[in-house]
Amino acid sequence: xxxxxxxxxxxxxxxxxxxxxxxxxxxxxxxxxxxxxxxxxxxxxxxxxxxxxxxxxxxxxxxxxxxxxxxxxx
Numbered sequence: 635x636x637x638x639x640x641x642x643x644x645x646x647x648x649x650x651x652x653x654x655x656x657x658x659x660x661x662x663x664x665x666x667x668x669x670x671x672x673x674x675x676x677x678x679x680x681x682x683x684x685x686x687x688x689x690x691x692x693x694x695x696x697x698x699x700x701x702x703x704x705x706x707x708x
Contacts, residue, residue: 636660639671646682 635649638660646657657679660669669675 637671637675638669641675642671644675644678646678650682 635654635656636658637644649657659672659675659679661672662668
């Protein structure tokens with residue numbers, strides 16, 4: 635499952651009950667954007683995994699955007 639600010643308030647335990655085993659958590663996108671829900675989502679995933687091994691693995695992702703020139707790519 636891929637989570638970001640678009641899934642604000644998501645219940646990770648419900649996802650686990652539905653069969654999801656991996657949680658990708660968005661950190662950034664392009665230049666300067668930091669997902670405002672990253673810290674909350676990270677803390678939920680860590681708390682769930684340490685409490686009841688809910689998540690076998692939590693991964694973090696950064697989205698890249700390519701602009702007109704290679705020097706503008708982030």
